[in-house]
Amino acid sequence: MTVRVKRDSRLNFLPLVTLESYEFFDFEPYPEFEARPDDLWYQVMAGDRPDTLGQKFYGSPRLWWVVAVANELEIMPSQLYVGQILRIPNPGFVRQKLFKG
Numbered sequence: 060m061t062v063r064v065k066r067d068s069r070l071n072f073l074p075l076v077t078l079e080s081y082e083f084f085d086f087e088p089y090p091e092f093e094a095r096p097d098d099l100w101y102q103v104m105a106g107d108r109p110d111t112l113g114q115k116f117y118g119s120p121r122l123w124w125v126v127a128v129a130n131e132l133e134i135m136p137s138q139l140y141v142g143q144i145l146r147i148p149n150p151g152f153v154r155q156k157l158f159k160g
Contacts, residue, residue, distance in 0.1 A: 089128045090156065092148040098129075099147040103139050116147050117154070125153055 099116070109123035109132070117125060129148050132138065139145075 089124055092125065092129045092153065092156075094146065095149055095152060097149045097152070099149065101145045101147050103141055103143040103145060105141050107139055109139070112145070112147070116150050122153070122157075 101112070101116075109126055110120035112126045113123035114120045116122075125148060126145060127133070130145050
């Protein structure tokens with residue numbers, strides 16, 4: 060069976076391992092995004108969710124995890140609250156780091 064992985068899926072950044080004719084992705088820790096002077100700061104508004112922030116800043120809801128990792132949120136973050144300030148790693152830097160080549 061062939062599986063197509065979308066370009067912005069986290070799976071594109073993981074090694075594919077074959078063991079006894081089974082293929083699986085070797086999940087490593089999420090990449091880290093150290094604080095940079097060109098990062099953005101965002102105040103959470105009503106209705107914001109990690110996936111909508113991924114879409115807003117990185118052009119894909121699948122990149123929700125970038126915001127979660129940068130702010131040390133739960134991997135399935137549910138603790139966003141109105142007024143909370145989040146660090147948004149610079150979108151240009153994130154694209155360069157994730158989609159190099």
